[in-house]
Amino acid sequence: MARLLLVLVLAAALAAGASALKKPPVYKIPTGAALTSLPGAKLLMPSKQLVTKLSLSLSPVTFQLTLKNKTLVLQFTSPAFISDSGKKALAFGPTLRINRGGTYSVQIANQMVDPNPEKPGDNAKPFYGPMDTNFHSHGLHFPTGAPSQVTASTKYIGGDNVFIKLPAKVAEADKPSTITFNGTLPSDHFPGLNWYHPHKHGSTTVQTSTAHGAILVNDDFDVWMPISSSGCDVIRQVLAAADDVILDTTLLFFQYAALPGTPNALATNVDNANIQVASNISNGTATGNLAMNMTGQDIYLINGGYQPQISMQSDTWQRWRFLYSGAKGFIAITIATADNQVATPDCEMMLIGKDALYLPRLPRKIPGIVLPAGGRVEVLARCSGGRGTGYVLTAGPAAVKVFSDDGFNGNPYLQQQAVLATITMKGASGKAVLKQPLIEEACVPKRPSYASDLRDAALAAASYPLGDVVTSDVQFTFNRGYACEVNGDVYSYPDLNPLLMPLGKVVQWSFNDVFFHVLHVHANPFQLVAINETINAPAPGNRPTSFYKVGDWYDTFLYPFNAAALPGSYQLRFQPGQYTGYSLMHCHYLQHEDAGCMKEVLFQCPGHPTDQPADGFCPGFTFPVPGSVVV
Ligand SMILES: [Cu+2]
Structure with missing residues (x-):
């Protein structure tokens, strides 16, 4: 009897905890909006000035997608990074913009509430502590911040330590756990698009698609593509003058998943752990939040918009930096005709680099790209259609056919969406510098x-x-x-x-x-x-x-x-x-x-079999195969 009473009291306490959660702010997913007018567009692609300091709260945000006939098709709640300066619910955190050799700092406060905190032994499960978090700088080459396995999980000393954990609050009124993550890049850090996302083992799946942001390391063409010695004179002009567009491609996926700890959660969650888990904890009504059965209705957002519109000028290079911030899957992408969505000779893509690492020789003419979860691809793209011509950026059959006749041998992680974004041509008023032909593989950039x-x-x-x-x-x-x-x-x-x-x-x-x-x-x-x-x-x-x-x-x-x-x-x-x-x-x-x-x-470091020097550097180290860059 006493035990039953205890269970009832606990259940009541849990229910009280859940009902005490604040109603999260709402992010309405725009449909068909111009890319440049999407909420937070200027935070995603800041103009050239540096952004090296952020203060972010990992907080629940309710995402809603409404079709043109006002039908609510989708509503769920998931953790997202809300900037303390703007306090606006967005589909991404503000972009960090850093120079090579530069320093950044990002304060993370975990405002998520989980009335059932991690218990001893939970870390043997695939999914646990779903609202606990931390911060990973994906793609940056800088100190690990973890000289020892004994201390890395308990003490943050700077750098990219993802063994550390910021536990969720147990109740809304609790103080959030807070860490300021920081790092200094080496002076020979390659430029390009990297990104940040939570990396707490056991909760990366349910957080990353909606909680992430971009990290841009600035170009420095005089260093990486010196004039008249690297063959890069034309392409650096084009890269410098082109419209610079981040395409943050995220995946929202909705197969039902059991909550951590429930029967069969282990077996069913591996492919399906998803937004419902976060949703259930964030406001206690996971599957009820979906206005329709979303099984198999995975959707891609670009920069927080559904099928946004990209504007281009005829025969004018535009710089696209793709990021796949979704937690699972991969897509093929190409440019296709708007009406019947077949690949078109009107458009060209030139590859510059992958994962913020320049190709050995660039550019390289490509028929499309393959973008896996976590990956980035940078291209120059242009189309020849005149004013009013439309194309689509497709991850549907036309893009798959570029690479495979059979869906990549039946690869189960191939995702498809016929229209990621629409492309509208604005006529021929582009700058002359952006209409130059590019010679394939003419440029050999310097390397760190x-x-x-x-x-x-x-x-x-x-x-x-x-x-x-x-x-x-x-x-x-x-x-x-x-x-x-x-x-x-x-x-x-x-x-x-x-x-x-x-x-x-x-x-x-x-x-x-x-x-x-x-x-x-x-x-x-x-x-x-x-x-x-x-x-x-x-x-x-x-x-x-x-x-x-x-x-x-x-x-x-x-x-x-x-x-x-x-x-x-x-x-x-x-x-x-x-x-x-x-x-x-x-x-x-x-x-x-x-x-x-x-x-x-x-x-x-030689001579240090386990614990490494506390400052993260190896005394006297030199690279046996030195790079070509001079900084
Ligand atoms: Cu895998």
């Missing part, structure tokens, strides 16, 4: 040492013996219905067997499966130096096209062309440095990450 060329010929040129490359096999495997493993281990912290990145060496991973999984490595990017075509040629009907080329650099890599994906299919090389400490590699399908497909990576 942490992303210098590591192919065999480049190692030979640097007198680095091939026999000194430190090699290991690394594999993702999906087991037992829900457990996701790296080299046979489900993620745990601390990790007694981290992958080693010895400073002063070139490291090579023979990797297996980037068909079902998207490889992301924190802190240090990698170069694709070989694909073993005898064990992993693209399946018949699949075409990597010019978009994929050995020698390209990534921090987030998917190669969705053959499900066989045998061990040793891909050779990836890293040159770790100049930072030390513990970091992570994982699958960026975040439901796989939360299910365990994550492993620690130790950037290891």
Whole structure:
């Protein structure tokens, strides 16, 4: 009887806690609006001035999508970053804009409420502590902030420490836990589009699609593309003068998922953990919030808008920086005709880089892009249609056909949406500098040492013996219905067997499966130096096209062309440095990450087998294969 009473009291307390939640602010998803008029457009793409300091609250926001006939089709509540300066509910946080060598700081206060905080043992589950959070700077090369596995989870000392946790409030009136995340970039940090998002293991899936923001590292063409010595004279003019457009492509997905801790939650959540989990905790009425059954109704937003409109001028280059901020899946994207959505010769795309890492030679003419969860792609695009002509930016069948006759061999993570955005031509008044033809691969940008060329010929040129490359096999495997493993281990912290990145060496991973999984490595990017075509040629009907080329650099890599994906299919090389400490590699399908497909990576200073120098630097370190940039 006493026990029953206790249960009743607890239930009443929980109900009281839930009903005491404040009503979240509402973000109305605009449909068909001009890209430049979307809410927060100027925070997403700030003009050239720096934005290095933010104060953000992770707070519940109610998202609503209403069609033109005023039918409410979608309403859910999910965590989002609200800036303390604007206090407006948006679909993204403000963009950080930093120079190479610059410093940033972002204060995060976790205002989410979870009346059922994490219990001991919960971290063995795929999804736990769903409203606990932290902050990851995806793509930045800077200190790990984690010299020791003993202290990293309890003490934030700066840098990209994602072992730290900001617990949710238990009740609305509680003080939020708060950390100011900060970092300083090296003076040779590559320019480009990176991004920030929560990275607390167990809750990345339910937070990232709606809680994230962009990090732009500014161009510095005099450094990376010096005049009359790099072949870049024309393209740097074009990049500098073109309209600069971030396309933050996020995915809202709605298959029903059981709440953490409920029967079958483990087995059913792996592919389905989603917004309902967050919604249920954020305002206690998850599935009831959907005005229709959204199963299979996943939708993409661009910059917080549904099918927004991009304006272009005829034959005039525009600079597009794609970010896939959705928690799962991948898409192919191309430009198609507006009426019947077939690929069109009117439009051209020139690839500049992937994941904020310039191609070895640029630009490269491409028929479309493949964008995986977490990835970024930068292109110059133009179309020839006259005033009033319309096109669409499509992730539908026309885009898939560019790369595959059969939906990438039936890849289950391929997502499609016929219209991501519409494109409207505004006539021919573009600047002359933006109408110049671009010569393919004319430009060889300078490279920093942490992303210098590591192919065999480049190692030979640097007198680095091939026999000194430190090699290991690394594999993702999906087991037992829900457990996701790296080299046979489900993620745990601390990790007694981290992958080693010895400073002063070139490291090579023979990797297996980037068909079902998207490889992301924190802190240090990698170069694709070989694909073993005898064990992993693209399946018949699949075409990597010019978009994929050995020698390209990534921090987030998917190669969705053959499900066989045998061990040793891909050779990836890293040159770790100049930072030390513990970091992570994982699958960026975040439901796989939360299910365990994550492993620690130790950037290891010689003479320091486990704990690393407290300041994060390795004394006397120099890169054995130096880059070409002079800063
Ligand atoms: Cu995966």
